[in-house]
Amino acid sequence: MQAIQDKEGIKRYLITLYVNGDPYTKVVKANTLLVNVLRDDLDLTGTKKGCELGDCGSCTVLLDGKPVNACLVLAVEADGRDIITIEGLGDNEKLDPIQEAFIENAALQCGYCTAGMIMSAKALLNSNPDPTEKEVREAIAGNLCRCTGYVNIVKAILSCGRQSKGGDE
Amino acid sequence: MYLPDFDYIAAATVVKASRLLGSLGPEAKLIAGGTDVLPMLKQGTLATKTLISINRLSELKNISFEKGKGHIIGALATHNEVMKSPVLQEKYMSVCETAHRMANNQIRNIGTIGGNISNAVPSADFPPILIALGATVTLQNSSGSRTLPLEGFFMGPRQSVIAQDEILTEIVIPENGFSGSTYHKFGLRRSGALAVVGVAVAVAMEGNICKDACIVLGAVAPTPMRAKEAEALLRGKEVSDALLEKAGKLAAAASNPITDIRGSEEYRRDMVRVFTRRCLRKAMDNGHV
Numbered sequence: 378m379q380a381i382q383d384k385e386g387i388k389r390y391l392i393t394l395y396v397n398g399d400p401y402t403k404v405v406k407a408n409t410l411l412v413n414v415l416r417d418d419l420d421l422t423g424t425k426k427g428c429e430l431g432d433c434g435s436c437t438v439l440l441d442g443k444p445v446n447a448c449l450v451l452a453v454e455a456d457g458r459d460i461i462t463i464e465g466l467g468d469n470e471k472l473d474p475i476q477e478a479f480i481e482n483a484a485l486q487c488g489y490c491t492a493g494m495i496m497s498a499k500a501l502l503n504s505n506p507d508p509t510e511k512e513v514r515e516a517i518a519g520n521l522c523r524c525t526g527y528v529n530i531v532k533a534i535l536s537c538g539r540q541s542k543g544g545d546e
Numbered sequence: 547m548y549l550p551d552f553d554y555i556a557a558a559t560v561v562k563a564s565r566l567l568g569s570l571g572p573e574a575k576l577i578a579g580g581t582d583v584l585p586m587l588k589q590g591t592l593a594t595k596t597l598i599s600i601n602r603l604s605e606l607k608n609i610s611f612e613k614g615k616g617h618i619i620g621a622l623a624t625h626n627e628v629m630k631s632p633v634l635q636e637k638y639m640s641v642c643e644t645a646h647r648m649a650n651n652q653i654r655n656i657g658t659i660g661g662n663i664s665n666a667v668p669s670a671d672f673p674p675i676l677i678a679l680g681a682t683v684t685l686q687n688s689s690g691s692r693t694l695p696l697e698g699f700f701m702g703p704r705q706s707v708i709a710q711d712e713i714l715t716e717i718v719i720p721e722n723g724f725s726g727s728t729y730h731k732f733g734l735r736r737s738g739a740l741a742v743v744g745v746a747v748a749v750a751m752e753g754n755i756c757k758d759a760c761i762v763l764g765a766v767a768p769t770p771m772r773a774k775e776a777e778a779l780l781r782g783k784e785v786s787d788a789l790l791e792k793a794g795k796l797a798a799a800a801s802n803p804i805t806d807i808r809g810s811e812e813y814r815r816d817m818v819r820v821f822t823r824r825c826l827r828k829a830m831d832n833g834h835v
Contacts, residue, residue, distance in 0.1 A: 378556065388553060407554035407597065410584075429547040430585045431653055432738065443626075443655040448547075449584050450656065453554050454601055497651065518737035519650025
C-alpha cells in the first residue's frame, strides 16, 4: 500500500476498494473508517451509522462475502477487498427478493436498521438458502431494531427461504 | 464518533511487527481484528501513535492437528473460523460452542482468538475453556519465541505477561486424557453480551469414576481462575448429584467476584455454584471432548 506524506507531515494511503463490483481508488488517512469512505467519499449513504462501537449492526456490509460492522474496519484494512453494500443489491429496475420480502411483510418501521438487517439476511441466505427461524434469529442477533419489529423481520427473511417459495428442488 | 490520528503500518511478518513494537515502544499498539482496539481508541480509553497491523498475516490463521503436539489454533483465526473449523468440531466441540456464543455474527467475522486472549479481559470467553483443556500459548518476538501455559498468562484486568515486543502467534491444545469438556456462560442477553459468570470444565471419566477434573472460572476474579479445591474433591470419586453440588459450593467459595452493573457479588458467587454443577454434569455425560 502506497503512503503519501503531505507538507504538514500527515500520511495518507492509496487504497482500492471493490464496492458493489466497481473498483474505487481513494486516498485515505490511517484513521479513516470504512463506513466513512462509503458514506462520505462514495456517497453510498444506504449504510447507516448507529452506535459506532460494533453493537447495533446498522453499518453492516459484506466484506469478502461476510457481514461485518463497517464502523470497526479501517479503510486501509479493506484495501483490495470486495465490499457489498445495500446499494449493491437489486438494480434500478428490480429490488432484491429480500428487499421485496421486507416490503411485503411490513418488516420496517423507522427503517434505520433495515439496510444492516438486509445485509445480514443476504449473507445468511447466500450460505444457507433455507434457514430455520433459529438460524435467522441468530444471523440478525447483531442487528438491533429499536422499533422492536423483529417478528416481521424474521417473517420476511424466512419467506425468502427455499421451502416457503414452494421449493425449487 | 471518530478515531484520533495515528500512523498505520501493515507488518509483513511477525518478526517485523515485533521489531516495530520494540523500537516504537509503548506508544505503538498491535491491531488484529480491531473489535476491541478501535472502540477503545474511539472512546479514549486507549491512546496510540502507531497502529501495527498483523491482520494480513494469513499464516497465523491456520487451525490444524499435529500428532504429538495437539490442536494448533493460529492467533488470527476469527471466532467464526474457530466455530466452523472441522478439525476442532471433531474433537473439541466445547471450543467451537464457546466461539458460537460470543458477541454476534459481524464481530465473530473479524474478532480473533488471539485478541480475545491477549486483551486479558476478565470476562473473555475463550480463556476458561482453553485453560481447562491445558492449552499453551506461544509468544514470539524478533529473537525467538516462548511457550507457556495459558493458565499463567494473565496478571490482572487487561494485564498479562506479554512483553511490549511480543506477539501471541498460536494456541495449542495438547493431547490430553479428558473425555468431556464444556463452557457455560451467563450473559444478560443470548447474544452480544459479556459473561457475567463463565465456567469451563474438562473431565476424564472412567465409568462413573472421575479420574481427573479441571474447573476454570471466568468473570468472577481479576483473571480466569482454577477452582482447585473443587477439582481435588472430584478426583478418584464416584460421581453423584451430591458430590457435584459440593464441588459447586467449593468453586463458589473460591471465586472472588465483584459487584457491577451486570450482577452483584452474591449473585455471581451463587451462579458459580450452579454453573459448576451443570457443567460437570454435561461434560461427564456427553461423549465429546
